[in-house]
Amino acid sequence: MSNSKLYKGSLTTIILKLLNESDKMYGYEITQKVKELTKGELKITEGALYPALHKLEAEGLLDVEVKKVDNRLRKYYKITESGTKETSNKLNELANYIATMQALVNPKFNLE
Amino acid sequence: MSNSKLYKGSLTTIILKLLNESDKMYGYEITQKVKELTKGELKITEGALYPALHKLEAEGLLDVEVKKVDNRLRKYYKITESGTKETSNKLNELANYIATMQALVNPKFNLE
DNA sequence: CAAATATACATAATATTCTTATGCATAATA
């Protein structure tokens, strides 16, 4: 994803957030969207993305629909109701993580 | 460390930053300091901390000095010169991570 | 037109980091 190890554990949050905003997306589309939004700073590798999507689907957070476009296969992922709830949790966790790290790293930020 | 997976990969940054600020600290002291600064949100487990300290020492980012205090052993860690450089890198990576995640998650934050 | 790149999915071997469990030992507190 990046040379920085900090992104480890963030992929699920990213996928859920993007799918929560759009009607549906397919894997390759997600990699391109992330590259675009982060100005190339973050590149999702396939070896990380596809297993993550499969896991989210198995957990019932995403639904999948296969379509053939231009004679090529696409697996469209769509967020489920529990996926939307989990997105909210993940975004809270992210905000919390950022606040906590700033409290640790920047003496000016105090929790509470 | 926390129920949130986002902290994965952050421990090295935390250790280096704390040691960069103080003269020297020992392992147990680090766990208590983190608990205090984060109001209990983050608890460093020994199974994560000690291997991480050993690795940083092996990489030459920390120096170690063993002392006996109150008949109990303490291993004091002190940051080295290259440890100070690496702290700076890690803090830049953290700031970058936060900016990137906000760009992904919050449409109001744009990179550049 | 052939070669390279882009699109599109997938998995397996390996690396890294952390959790959980366990172990040893002393000091302080309930």
Add this chain to the structure above:
DNA sequence: TATTATGCATAAGAATATTATGTATATTTG
């Protein structure tokens, strides 16, 4: 006296990602 706190350590396992590889079609470039 039993539990908690202090203080270190490692091993088994889980989770997540990297790197490499495989398959296949479409498009672009030299």
